[in-house]
Amino acid sequence: MSETFRRFLRTLPDFPDNLPGFDPDKAPREPAELFKQWLDEALAAGTQQPHAFSLATVGEDPDGGPQPSSRMLILKNIDDDGWHFATSRTSRKGQELAESPRAAMNFYWPGLGRQVRVAGTVAELSAAASAVDWHERPRADGSDNPDWQLYALQPVEYEFWQGSNDGRHVRHRLDRNGNPTG
Numbered sequence: 001m002s003e004t005f006r007r008f009l010r011t012l013p014d015f016p017d018n019l020p021g022f023d024p025d026k027a028p029r030e031p032a033e034l035f036k037q038w039l040d041e042a043l044a045a046g047t048q049q050p051h052a053f054s055l056a057t058v059g060e061d062p063d064g065g066p067q068p069s070s071r072m073l074i075l076k077n078i079d080d081d082g083w084h085f086a087t088s089r090t091s092r093k094g095q096e097l098a099e100s101p102r103a104a105m106n107f108y109w110p111g112l113g114r115q116v117r118v119a120g121t122v123a124e125l126s127a128a129a130s131a132v133d134w135h136e137r138p139r140a141d142g143s144d145n146p147d148w149q150l151y152a153l154q155p156v157e158y159e160f161w162q163g164s165n166d167g168r169h170v171r172h173r174l175d176r177n178g179n180p181t182g
């Protein structure tokens with residue numbers, strides 16, 4: 001099984017042939033602006049749920065050691081508070097964020113060979129903003145949910161990654177102020 005499966009994985013499709021280029025010197029200076037540009041391009045390329053991302057949080061393993069966990073979420077906004085997402089405070093990630101308010105986001109747009117990483121500290125936004133988010137969900141039914149929480153991740157680092165079929169992938173890394181870090 002493992003050898004067959006290993007060979008099967010090798011046969012799976014790689015990046016599409018026509019990936020866009022990326023020149024960091026010509027990119028918007030503001031990381032949020034560059035992100036919005038890439039999001040628009042992912043949408044134009046037909047990406048389903050281009051605003052979906054993986055959120056990694058840190059909890060504890062059964063022996064008390066650090067244990068990362070991750071799951072997909074939907075981006076709700078970007079403003080001075082940070083990059084917004086919402087979930088239940090009682091969920092695993094909600095409990096982990098209460099204990100350890102740091103997280104890492106990862107967006108991936110396979111059709112464009114692009115990945116964006118954003119990591120930082122996480123703060124809870126207001127109950128009023130959380131209620132608005134709850135009621136604006138696509139399948140909202142008018143009920144309230146006092147456990148629903150809107151969070152904002154305040155970035156400490158960013159990485160914009162553009163894959164290339166010649167293997168010369170471009171990594172554009174920025175600090176919290178949007179200054180390139182190499």
Ligand SMILES: Cc1cc2nc3c(=O)[nH]c(=O)nc-3n(C[C@H](O)[C@H](O)[C@H](O)COP(=O)(O)O)c2cc1C
Binds near residue numbers: 073
């Ligand atoms: C594309 C996608 C988007 C999702 N968006 C959200 C979301 O915005 N908020 C949320 O609480 N769960 C969302 N989920 C479900 C989460 O991935 C996860 O299963 C759930 O929140 C429980 O996670 P936890 O047990 O790790 O806390 C989404 C799942 C997928 C596949």
